[in-house]
Amino acid sequence: MSYLDKDALKVVGTRPIRPDGVDKVTGRANFGADMTMPGMLWGKIKRSPHAHARIVSINTDKALTLPGVKAVTTRADFPDIPPEKRVLGAAPANLWDLSRNCMAKGKVLYEGHAVAAVAAVSPAIAEQALDLIEVEYEVLPHIMDVEAAMAPDAPILHDDIFTAGIEPRPTKPSNIAKVVRFAKGDVEAGFREADVIIERRYTTKPVHQAYIEPHACLVSVAPDGQTTIWSSSQGQFMVRGYTSRIVGADIANIRAIPAEIGGGFGGKTIVYLEPLAYMLSKKSGRPVKMVMNREEVFRATGPTSGAVVEVKIGAKKDGRITAAQTVLKYQSGAFPGSPVQQGCICGLAVYDLPNALTIGYDVLCNRPKVAAYRAPGAPIGSFGVESAMDELAHELGIDPLKLREINGAKNGTKAAHGPTWVNIGYQQTLEATKAHAHLKTSLGPNQGRGIASGYWHNAGGESSAACHVNEDGTVTVTEGHPDIGGSRASMAMMVAEVLGVPFETVRPVVGDTTAIGFSASTGGSRVTFAGGMAVTQAAQKVVEELKKRAAITWDISPDAVEWKDGKAYPAGANAGSFEPLDLTAIAGKSARTGGPISAEVQINAQGQGPGFATHICDVEVDKETGQVKILRYTAIQDVGRAIHPSYVEGQMQGGVAQGVGWALNEEYIYDKDGKLENPGFLDYRVPVASDMPMIETVMVEVPNPRHPFGARGVGEVPIVPPMAAVANAIADAIGVRLRDLPMSPPRVLAALDQVEPMRQAAE
Amino acid sequence: MPNLSFTAPTTVDEAVRMLAGGAGLAKPLSGGTDLLVQLRSGRMRPEAIVDIKRIPGLIGIREEAGEFVIGAATPGVMLSAHKAFEHAWPGIVEGADLIGSQQIQGRASLAGNLCNASPAADSVPAMIAARATCVIAGPNGRRTAPVEAIVIGPGRTSLEKGEFIVEFHVPKPKPHQSDAYLRFIPRTEMDIAVVGCGVNVTLDGNGVCTDARVVLGAVAPTQVIVEDAAKALIGHRLDEITNAALDAAAQRACKPITDKRGTIEYRTKVAGVLARRAAKLAFERAGAR
Numbered sequence A: 001m002s003y004l005d006k007d008a009l010k011v012v013g014t015r016p017i018r019p020d021g022v023d024k025v026t027g028r029a030n031f032g033a034d035m036t037m038p039g040m041l042w043g044k045i046k047r048s049p050h051a052h053a054r055i056v057s058i059n060t061d062k063a064l065t066l067p068g069v070k071a072v073t074t075r076a077d078f079p080d081i082p083p084e085k086r087v088l089g090a091a092p093a094n095l096w097d098l099s100r101n102c103m104a105k106g107k108v109l110y111e112g113h114a115v116a117a118v119a120a121v122s123p124a125i126a127e128q129a130l131d132l133i134e135v136e137y138e139v140l141p142h143i144m145d146v147e148a149a150m151a152p153d154a155p156i157l158h159d160d161i162f163t164a165g166i167e168p169r170p171t172k173p174s175n176i177a178k179v180v181r182f183a184k185g186d187v188e189a190g191f192r193e194a195d196v197i198i199e200r201r202y203t204t205k206p207v208h209q210a211y212i213e214p215h216a217c218l219v220s221v222a223p224d225g226q227t228t229i230w231s232s233s234q235g236q237f238m239v240r241g242y243t244s245r246i247v248g249a250d251i252a253n254i255r256a257i258p259a260e261i262g263g264g265f266g267g268k269t270i271v272y273l274e275p276l277a278y279m280l281s282k283k284s285g286r287p288v289k290m291v292m293n294r295e296e297v298f299r300a301t302g303p304t305s306g307a308v309v310e311v312k313i314g315a316k317k318d319g320r321i322t323a324a325q326t327v328l329k330y331q332s333g334a335f336p337g338s339p340v341q342q343g344c345i346c347g348l349a350v351y352d353l354p355n356a357l358t359i360g361y362d363v364l365c366n367r368p369k370v371a372a373y374r375a376p377g378a379p380i381g382s383f384g385v386e387s388a389m390d391e392l393a394h395e396l397g398i399d400p401l402k403l404r405e406i407n408g409a410k411n412g413t414k415a416a417h418g419p420t421w422v423n424i425g426y427q428q429t430l431e432a433t434k435a436h437a438h439l440k441t442s443l444g445p446n447q448g449r450g451i452a453s454g455y456w457h458n459a460g461g462e463s464s465a466a467c468h469v470n471e472d473g474t475v476t477v478t479e480g481h482p483d484i485g486g487s488r489a490s491m492a493m494m495v496a497e498v499l500g501v502p503f504e505t506v507r508p509v510v511g512d513t514t515a516i517g518f519s520a521s522t523g524g525s526r527v528t529f530a531g532g533m534a535v536t537q538a539a540q541k542v543v544e545e546l547k548k549r550a551a552i553t554w555d556i557s558p559d560a561v562e563w564k565d566g567k568a569y570p571a572g573a574n575a576g577s578f579e580p581l582d583l584t585a586i587a588g589k590s591a592r593t594g595g596p597i598s599a600e601v602q603i604n605a606q607g608q609g610p611g612f613a614t615h616i617c618d619v620e621v622d623k624e625t626g627q628v629k630i631l632r633y634t635a636i637q638d639v640g641r642a643i644h645p646s647y648v649e650g651q652m653q654g655g656v657a658q659g660v661g662w663a664l665n666e667e668y669i670y671d672k673d674g675k676l677e678n679p680g681f682l683d684y685r686v687p688v689a690s691d692m693p694m695i696e697t698v699m700v701e702v703p704n705p706r707h708p709f710g711a712r713g714v715g716e717v718p719i720v721p722p723m724a725a726v727a728n729a730i731a732d733a734i735g736v737r738l739r740d741l742p743m744s745p746p747r748v749l750a751a752l753d754q755v756e757p758m759r760q761a762a763e
Numbered sequence B: 001m002p003n004l005s006f007t008a009p010t011t012v013d014e015a016v017r018m019l020a021g022g023a024g025l026a027k028p029l030s031g032g033t034d035l036l037v038q039l040r041s042g043r044m045r046p047e048a049i050v051d052i053k054r055i056p057g058l059i060g061i062r063e064e065a066g067e068f069v070i071g072a073a074t075p076g077v078m079l080s081a082h083k084a085f086e087h088a089w090p091g092i093v094e095g096a097d098l099i100g101s102q103q104i105q106g107r108a109s110l111a112g113n114l115c116n117a118s119p120a121a122d123s124v125p126a127m128i129a130a131r132a133t134c135v136i137a138g139p140n141g142r143r144t145a146p147v148e149a150i151v152i153g154p155g156r157t158s159l160e161k162g163e164f165i166v167e168f169h170v171p172k173p174k175p176h177q178s179d180a181y182l183r184f185i186p187r188t189e190m191d192i193a194v195v196g197c198g199v200n201v202t203l204d205g206n207g208v209c210t211d212a213r214v215v216l217g218a219v220a221p222t223q224v225i226v227e228d229a230a231k232a233l234i235g236h237r238l239d240e241i242t243n244a245a246l247d248a249a250a251q252r253a254c255k256p257i258t259d260k261r262g263t264i265e266y267r268t269k270v271a272g273v274l275a276r277r278a279a280k281l282a283f284e285r286a287g288a289r
Ligand SMILES: Cc1cc2nc3c(=O)[nH]c(=O)nc-3n(C[C@H](O)[C@H](O)[C@H](O)COP(=O)(O)OP(=O)(O)OC[C@H]3O[C@@H](n4cnc5c(N)ncnc54)[C@H](O)[C@@H]3O)c2cc1C
Pocket: B027, B028, B029, B030, B031, B032, B033, B034, B035, B036, B037, B052, B072, B073, B098, B099, B100, B101, B104, B107, B108, B109, B110, B111, B112, B113, B114, B115, B116, B120, B121, B122, B123, B159, B163, B164, B165, B166, B190, B191, B192, B193
């Protein structure tokens, strides 16, 4: 059954208060660091001061003799993971890399890489013990930047990594872990047909997900191995699975309980602390709590890649693109696994390209291993493509929006990476952009306007859900995904809609790993899609059961019962004449009709709808200081169907805010030894509230027919267009194109200073 | 922090005794918005903390003999709420007001901002530009010093062991005298000045500058009084030529470093820009009086 007819909906599409809202605004919600246990110890991590070094020796004797210290762990306690055990289920991580990221083996690969951990009766004693751990290093040359790391004579991070994806297999190890390539048609021929060719190089810096809540966990390992993990993450099943492999324990012995999460944005889809806390707890026999400080978060947890993006686009005078080519070089940090493939795909996916080629390089360097960050990889490639589209529009003398209308992907377009689009809403976002009042306002001096589009494929995958009708007729819904963006509200709304009951009578719960079946992590904008599909199916099963119970009560056939507005009715006069039965009535008598009424559903959701967005940004540039002010911002997005419109708008605004930070000020500053100089929010500048105007949102609804309510993922695509939208607006304002992020005041001023003398000379 | 003593004396003498008493590092505590942060990060490891806020007079503003007397620990909110002071020295108030957020403003003081000895401290340039002085109590009694004599380098002050600032004296403005403070930060708030500039000017009835002080922050190890900038202003209206001379003088006075907050080149340029913009504000204000 589908619920695509919007007018027939009573709950979905409204804006109730989120079930977790009161707890969060009153400070009652329990986040990762809020759990304590009797007898608990505090764990702290000894980290590498070097960007790249061989570990000659680690001596923990002195630390162990410090009164109050109960355990010390080093790499020696962690098992090697054989090749066949390095991947678990459908999870993306290479667990052997992750294991060595959690605790260095042989070499440290970035400043902040963990080399040992201590558990003590107080945080102060644990800190003191860290100073007593003696680590001898042989410092090695380090490499920070992507093209330097690709050079043939670059210092090599891993001598067992040979570039994958090229034939024949290389014989020399390389920092290029992988090459990916997608092609369509013949780009050379396409470029020959072009009247105009734009060929540009863009660069981006690694940026952190900048969640407010630092990583935190509490782990208790009993003598028989039974383990409980409380932690804040994007997936309790991920925590359980990854930890089990890294420490060498059976999954059945681990129960992972999800805390509330204070932001993740992809950065909490892997583990850092849990395996170390596990080892310390196992060795000490006591629960161990670990909480990172902000500095550790910056030094040791995942940013997304810094990158070089080379874009070449050819077009006819009328604006039709004849060929497009991108070469993307992404930093992966200390271990392979940058999101370069998504960058390759997403940048070009917006357009209908007769000929296309994209090549991506996954490149190691002595920085923290990158972690997923909101639409991983896509914003980087799109910054290049969407900037180049603007440059092309300028060159052709065609309005940038028009250029996108001419070349934008439509239903039936075959994307460069393979699929043929169905039910996509990109053109609809362009129409809504064209119609928006924002475009009709005029601009003052030093002000400019930019537009940019973006794509994210969204995800489906494995989800479980349970729907329990309680004795009083209220409903409990259990899902297996941590609620990051308001998904509890959405889940409860979909269930309330299916059951025909008020939203307030449905309580959603994020279950621990023993309370609900396996569910993949919250990520890829998958939860409202996949989790929503699972809860909808569970609720539908419950409806079937409720009809059956009414049929038993009335002694008629279940086929003769109809479920409407939260009640069972006899279906037509032939079925007999009975008073309708609501949930309360049926639940109260469930013992007499067959027992508790519940349904649990496990699915591997397919058919997530792709997400497209187009953004409009106005800026004003202070030409004397280089400061860029965002004057107005409008985000237009195909959201499929907004289950809870406020939380969809919130996702769109959040993505824009993060994108604006990426565009304007966020960057890591390393000294010449590869040590991070700005590991805090004072000098790692995410936007503050007063930096942002109210971000206007336009939700275009092109329902995804593969979801019962038409939902598509909405959380990630809004971070894709902002960097180019801002760069395009700056170029419009001052006539100078910035191709390197961040477009911070010194960079903007330097760019202005470069062109001003030329302009004056020309005048 | 194994041995950290905390006291909150109620007299100046007592406070001096506690600060001078021990062998280790003893720190006065005003609002704590720098000190506590440094304590927690481990950058500062004092043995004694002496909270001076309970000493009568340390919090509050009074007018006395043609001067404003500001208790050393007076928080930012009280400064901006004092109508007469705000009217007299809008530049000092706007500098102090830039410090942190609402929460920080409830605590952050002028003495703390000064004695933390950051070249980027936001309240200091306008205080120096206004020729403010401070009263310092110590084991040898009290002494007075101009504000610019306190900071001698990043994190270092000229205060001797046992000394602390009790109050600031700020003269009342002369006719047609006013001030302004501007800072440049990459964001709109919650940031540290890349450059700060305080300008204090006195005009004659025709808008010609008769006296001036231009003070830059964050462009050298300490705040810089730019004598050449004052010279560029005195005897002139704020016209294009004066502005150019002011800009150049400010740029020449810069001895910045390249660090995570800005490059030498950038700081130098922006110092000139801010000097011009702050002067414009100060001239407008002074002219309007
Ligand atoms: C979130 C945040 C934002 C901030 N933003 C800004 C900003 O925008 N601009 C800015 O300039 N600063 C900023 N600061 C720094 C700080 O708030 C200011 O420097 C503030 O004025 C310090 O005052 P305080 O009273 O809190 O000082 P405290 O922390 O109490 O003291 C600071 C130092 O001065 C010494 N000291 C205090 N009182 C005396 C005294 N009477 N005599 C001698 N020594 C004394 C202390 O021992 C200590 O070394 C910020 C701080 C935070 C936490």
